[in-house]
Amino acid sequence: MDIEPRLTLRWADHGACANSDPDLFFPLTWDGRPAPHTALARRICMSCPVRVPCLTWAVETGEPEGMWGGTTPDERRRMRSRRLKKTG
Ligand code: SF4
Known part of the structure; x- marks a missing residue:
């Protein structure tokens, strides 16, 4: 399998999160329960034009x-x- 290295993700430049607060997407803790930051980040992802390659890569x-x-x-x-x- 040929996996693109994280630092050169070409599709990432087109992500809907490009200008969002990184803390929404990388909070210090994930406790498994829905949290406001999780819901907002998920909403941004659901409108993202590169969601499929992003999810596949992850x-x-x-x-x-x-x-x-x-x-x-x-x-x-x-x-x-x-x-x-x-x-x-
Ligand atoms: S799917 Fe979400 S995390 Fe991935 S690039 Fe789009 S907005 Fe960013």
Whole structure:
């Protein structure tokens, strides 16, 4: 698999989060419960023109931090787990 390095993500320049507060997407803690910052970041992601490549990248690389493609770290871990079960 050819995964694009994080520092050269070409699609990231087109993200709806480009001019947003990074603390919305990378809060210091994720407690697993809906929080105002989580809901706002997710809303921004859902309107983002590069949500699909963003989410694909985060899931494929196992990105452990932040909101990517409208998902939290726990949500991506569950997605990866389901994907691994399907592929055996
Ligand atoms: S999907 Fe979300 S985190 Fe990814 S580039 Fe778009 S706004 Fe940023």
